[in-house]
Amino acid sequence: MSSPSAPLSPKSPKAPRERPLRSGYVASLVCAAVTLVVFGILLVLGPWVRHPTPDFISEVGRNLEVRLDVEEEDIGELGVYGLTFEGFCTVTTPSGARGESHRQGTSGYDFGAEEWDLVQTLEITETGTHDIVCENPDTEFGIASKDVVENAGMRQGLWTLTRIGLPILGLFATVTIAMVTRMRDRQEKAAMPQSH
Numbered sequence: 001m002s003s004p005s006a007p008l009s010p011k012s013p014k015a016p017r018e019r020p021l022r023s024g025y026v027a028s029l030v031c032a033a034v035t036l037v038v039f040g041i042l043l044v045l046g047p048w049v050r051h052p053t054p055d056f057i058s059e060v061g062r063n064l065e066v067r068l069d070v071e072e073e074d075i076g077e078l079g080v081y082g083l084t085f086e087g088f089c090t091v092t093t094p095s096g097a098r099g100e101s102h103r104q105g106t107s108g109y110d111f112g113a114e115e116w117d118l119v120q121t122l123e124i125t126e127t128g129t130h131d132i133v134c135e136n137p138d139t140e141f142g143i144a145s146k147d148v149v150e151n152a153g154m155r156q157g158l159w160t161l162t163r164i165g166l167p168i169l170g171l172f173a174t175v176t177i178a179m180v181t182r183m184r185d186r187q188e189k190a191a192m193p194q195s196h
Helices: 022-045 151-192
Strands: 063-069 078-080 088-092 101-103 117-123 128-135 141-144
Touching: 022 063, 078 088, 078 128, 088 101
Parallel strands: none
Antiparallel strands: 063 128, 078 117, 078 141, 088 128, 101 117
16 A cells, blocks of 8 residues: 655745846946036035136236336237235336226136236237336235136136036936836846746
């Protein structure tokens, strides 16, 4: 007589295997983290770009006196930069006449680590030796071309675009990578055979 055999238990369904996190999701998380770090750095740096120091044509100083030989190609405007807006400079032309100068208002831009301001523009209209005298015992002056001033607006605009554009680009890349990965995930799940 044969012994009764143990009842056969139905096979228990295997638990679905968990798939590892797709590399696209990892890339999206890394992109989000990098975007947050860049955004934080841009916030710390602030909205204003640091402009370069003017290329002074003489030593800077208080009660500045500069004798300047002007060639034909140097005719134009010179900038008087100061650490404050106090004081005034005069220019004497080679003919002995007083040269034209224009007081500058606050431009919103500082130049160099010392934060020089353009305080006055001197009109240089003839060749020869010009004498420039700046008087104020409380502040330093320097004479330089106005190149840094003329390019300040463009530099500030590029900085603003960078400050706004980089985080937006990072956010766009993060969302795009996540969406593409999710679409691939769904396509693969739809293509898998359904087991009952």
